[in-house]
Amino acid sequence: xxxxxxxxKIGGNVIEDEQKLDIFLNAFAQLEGVKILVHGGGKKATDLxxxxxxxxxxxxxxxxxxxxxLEIITMVYAGLLNKSIVxxxxxxxxxxxxxxxxxxxxxxxxxxxxxxxDFGFVGDVRKVNDNLINLFLSNAITPVFCALxxxxxxxxxxxxxxxxAAEIAIAMSDKYDTELIYxxxxxxxxxxxxxxxxxxxxxxxxxxxxxxxxxxxxxxxLPKLTNAFYALENGVKAVCIQNYGSIGFPGxxxxxxxx
Amino acid sequence: xxxxxxxxKIGGNVIEDEQKLDIFLNAFAQLEGVKILVHGGGKKATDLxxxxxxxxxxxxxxxxxxxxxLEIITMVYAGLLNKSIVxxxxxxxxxxxxxxxxxxxxxxxxxxxxxxxDFGFVGDVRKVNDNLINLFLSNAITPVFCALxxxxxxxxxxxxxxxxAAEIAIAMSDKYDTELIYxxxxxxxxxxxxxxxxxxxxxxxxxxxxxxxxxxxxxxxLPKLTNAFYALENGVKAVCIQNYGSIGFPGxxxxxxxx
Numbered sequence: 209x210x211x212x213x214x215x216x217k218i219g220g221n222v223i224e225d226e227q228k229l230d231i232f233l234n235a236f237a238q239l240e241g242v243k244i245l246v247h248g249g250g251k252k253a254t255d256l257x258x259x260x261x262x263x264x265x266x267x268x269x270x271x272x273x274x275x276x277x278l279e280i281i282t283m284v285y286a287g288l289l290n291k292s293i294v295x296x297x298x299x300x301x302x303x304x305x306x307x308x309x310x311x312x313x314x315x316x317x318x319x320x321x322x323x324x325x326d327f328g329f330v331g332d333v334r335k336v337n338d339n340l341i342n343l344f345l346s347n348a349i350t351p352v353f354c355a356l357x358x359x360x361x362x363x364x365x366x367x368x369x370x371x372x373a374a375e376i377a378i379a380m381s382d383k384y385d386t387e388l389i390y391x392x393x394x395x396x397x398x399x400x401x402x403x404x405x406x407x408x409x410x411x412x413x414x415x416x417x418x419x420x421x422x423x424x425x426x427x428x429x430l431p432k433l434t435n436a437f438y439a440l441e442n443g444v445k446a447v448c449i450q451n452y453g454s455i456g457f458p459g460x461x462x463x464x465x466x467x
Numbered sequence: 468x469x470x471x472x473x474x475x476k477i478g479g480n481v482i483e484d485e486q487k488l489d490i491f492l493n494a495f496a497q498l499e500g501v502k503i504l505v506h507g508g509g510k511k512a513t514d515l516x517x518x519x520x521x522x523x524x525x526x527x528x529x530x531x532x533x534x535x536x537l538e539i540i541t542m543v544y545a546g547l548l549n550k551s552i553v554x555x556x557x558x559x560x561x562x563x564x565x566x567x568x569x570x571x572x573x574x575x576x577x578x579x580x581x582x583x584x585d586f587g588f589v590g591d592v593r594k595v596n597d598n599l600i601n602l603f604l605s606n607a608i609t610p611v612f613c614a615l616x617x618x619x620x621x622x623x624x625x626x627x628x629x630x631x632a633a634e635i636a637i638a639m640s641d642k643y644d645t646e647l648i649y650x651x652x653x654x655x656x657x658x659x660x661x662x663x664x665x666x667x668x669x670x671x672x673x674x675x676x677x678x679x680x681x682x683x684x685x686x687x688x689l690p691k692l693t694n695a696f697y698a699l700e701n702g703v704k705a706v707c708i709q710n711y712g713s714i715g716f717p718g719x720x721x722x723x724x725x726x
Contacts, residue, residue, distance in 0.1 A: 260518055279547060286565075287546020288538060291615070291623060295569040299621035305571040306545075310554040312564040312608055340608075347602060349571055356550070362558035364550060 213345065213384035214243040217373035220250025221393045222452045223289060232391065232452040233293065237300035239456060242345045242384070244376060245304070246353045247293060248369035253277075253284040269428070273328040273366040281366055282308075285354040294352055304350045309357030310364060312340045315372065317357035317365050331357045331365025333372065336379035374435040374444070381443035388439050390432050391452045396463035397433070401426045412466045413437055436465040472604065472643035473502040473715075476632035479509025480652045481711045482548060491650065491711040492552065496559035498715060501604045501643070503635060504563070505612045506552060507628035512536075512543040528687070532587040532625040540625055541567075544613040553611055563609045568616030569623060571599045574631065576616035576624050590616045590624025592631065595638035633694040633703070640702035647698050649691050650711045655722035656692070660685045671725045672696055695724040 216236060222228045236245060257264045257280050265272040273281065290306040297304035309315030309331075317331030344351050353376070355369040370390065377388040396407035408415075416433055419425040425433070429449075436447040450462030475495060481487045495504060516523045516539050524531040532540065549565040556563035568574030568590075576590030603610050612635070614628040629649065636647040655666035667674075675692055678684040684692070688708075695706040709721030 282550050283542035283546040285546070286550050287542040287544070291541050291545050291567055291569060294567075295617050295623050296621050298569050298572055298617060298619060303572060304569075306567070306569075308550055308553075308565070310550060310557050310563075310565075313557055313562060343602070343606060349599075358554050358557060360557060362555050364554050 237302035496561035
């Protein structure tokens with residue numbers, strides 16, 4: 209029987225709020241069993257860009273990454289945010305190690321084709337180094353990934369953190385029963401984005417088709433849900449979308465995703 | 468018999484010059500045997516500070532580190548510089564992993580006492596995690612350290628890179644025959660700082676006392692030499708000060724330090 213591995217992802221809204229981040233990291237440190245954290249970026253990179261007079265261009269919520277943007281992202285994601293998270297987990301007795309995809313060749317990617325949209329230095333994951341991750345986990349070390357990968361040819365690439373979390377969960381599924389938990393500031397996927405308690409407790413792929421058609425789910429949730437189903441279709445045992453303050457599977461709240 | 472481990476340190480003058488850095492990283496990637504790289508910071512953090520309107524205060528060549536300075540250093544050292552080095556080593560087929568002292572609890576430190584000078588968030592090394600480093604080395608992974616440590620209580624600390632290199636070399640001396648190589652833009656310790664070829668090929672502790680008294684050696688070399696003798700006195704097998712483009716021990720050039 210395989211042992212359980214939890215892969216958690218937190219996004220910008222939790223990272224930007226020091227109190228929320230502390231609550232989450234405390235809960236994460238106490239989570240039993242082997243685990244991995246993936247974190248997004250948030251407003252800090254955009255703030256630093258504007259302080260430095262570097263333009264931030266978004267296309268459908270995704271950052272178009274120039275060389276200057278990539279430098280800033282590398283400073284903020286792999287430097288400030290990643291190390292701030294790791295140092296707090298260490299203080300919480302969780303033996304965390306911060307990683308970008310180039311560290312130990314942990315996540316290889318290919319630069320996204322420039323057609324139909326040139327996203328610049330954005331990468332799509334090609335290979336997760338499951339042996340390296342397993343080396344950490346089997347030595348009681350908890351990997352903390354930021355949203356950067358590399359192409360094995362000397363180029364760092366900006367990569368969506370939701371996707372990195374899904375790809376890591378899939379890659380580790382041969383060795384572990386993997387559980388993927390997307391954590392954010394809401395209580396789960398909401399039926400009505402204006403009603404904090406309108407949590408949809410379970411969603412399957414048929415439900416997902418329905419909400420995509422009727423437009424009932426907030427647009428920002430769609431890529432997360434797409435990643436959730438992609439993970440389940442590729443060997444991940446369980447996926448849940450939960451509040452940052454109440455994590456764990458099966459959780460007391462949140463939305464459980466099933467095929 | 469113990470096997471050989473090389474610990475190399477490069478400073479700001481090499482890192483700031485892309486061509487020099489590429490030459491060094493190429494040579495480092497090809498260096499045989501197990502190895503560790505420690506890198507300093509350089510001008511980039513100071514440049515970013517002035518762009519952001521954050522004051523940089525130095526005391527005898529050492530940075531006084533406010534909370535704002537520490538954020539910038541974390542972005543530049545652990546983010547931009549560390550990942551730029553790792554991604555290039557990966558492209559050179561060297562399986563590098565970037566680390567600050569909080570990652571995997573690799574280097575613990577204590578904040579320096581505020582008397583006689585309050586250096587702010589500056590740390591003095593207390594413990595190098597030799598087991599973690601050995602885990603990497605025995606799995607053909609090459610650690611690349613930036614000049615940040617932590618205090619195990621949630622605080623990152625700015626720590627001199629020359630000292631980190633010496634402390635790592637000392638800590639690994641139980642398991643390996645360690646060789647510490649300080650690499651910089653000159654050919655070695657110079658008899659006359661204005662004559663690039665006036666390399667002192669060997670220096671022992673008596674010579675060091677002499678040059679300290681007669682002031683013949685450039686002031687900036689003194690902390691590096693102090694670290695070199697400290698390392699030799701604490702179990703490190705060999706120390707050399709070499710040019711970035713011609714590394715390896717015993718090297719074709721450079722200054723060999725002996726007790």
